[in-house]
């Protein structure tokens with residue numbers, strides 16, 4: 138599993154605190170050089186690295202096709218070339234609408250077989266508030282272009298749990314998303330992140346977080362509507378039509394090793410984590426190994442976020458005695474074969490459930 142972080146954005150969203158620089162033409166070449174150098178440096182780790190390639194960001198769709206193909210060629214030279222079982226690129230709807238069909242067709246030729254579109258909302262007022270570049274009409278136009286270009290595995294991102302998102306607008310947003318009929322929907326509850334504009338607004342009293350019961354009701358509506366439309370709720374925030382569960386992201390939840398390239402990218406060797414510095418200037422690399430205790434907690438937390446759940450023996454051996462029986466009785470855990478999972482109607486409070494287990 139390979140992840141490549143493309144740290145450029147044309148504008149910064151209100152809620153986001155990911156590492157990203159203002160997108161400027163003159164930065165793309167040096168960035169690509171550095172990623173290619175990193176690929177060569179880490180060629181031993183990369184060699185034979187199977188299955189999935191994921192370009193995330195930032196905004197990978199701002200990167201010129203020439204830079205993208207240079208990175209792909211370097212991966213190939215180093216024994217980690219395609220075709221990949223899943224090759225995802227995160228794309229901004231405005232970039233897709235602007236660059237049009239030729240861009241999308243080139244992406245397909247380069248091997249991209251899955252697009253993840255950050256639509257977030259179909260309400261123009263909210264999109265402006267989020268400081269997104271696109272409006273609802275552009276998002277729909279971009280989605281149609283993606284289909285016209287022949288992409289059959291498309292994910293869209295939505296956000297709920299904003300204090301200025303009414304239930305009516307939320308329901309309409311879900312309906313509009315379903316009308317597009319994407320194979321995959323990722324839906325995140327808004328959280329106020331440390332260095333975001335929203336965190337500042339919260340501190341200045343210009344924003345108030347949505348009450349928990351409102352977020353819960355929006356999440357429940359989402360689960361009901363997507364379930365009825367045939368989506369499998371396979372992870373707390375992720376829904377897929379059967380057979381379209383994200384292979385790359387599922388690897389994270391199953392703690393499969395992955396290699397992260399580019400500034401701010403993280404890697405996981407199966408035993409320890411490492412990460413690149415969040416800077417464009419010759420980013421350095423740091424590492425930490427995980428204690429046995431860390432590993433157990435992480436395995437449990439990630440597995441219980443998914444509908445696959447956690448292995449019975451592992452859970453019994455690593456949880457607080459009596460906690461499983463108690464949660465089973467409360468209906469906060471269920472047993473399916475030899476695995477335990479959190480039922481969908483308790484996903485929203487999964488953090489509390491996991492806290493009770495460990």
Ligand code: SF4
Pocket residue numbers: 145146148149150153154155157194195196255
């Ligand atoms: S949400 Fe995406 S597009 Fe918006 S600032 Fe963050 S990384 Fe950039």
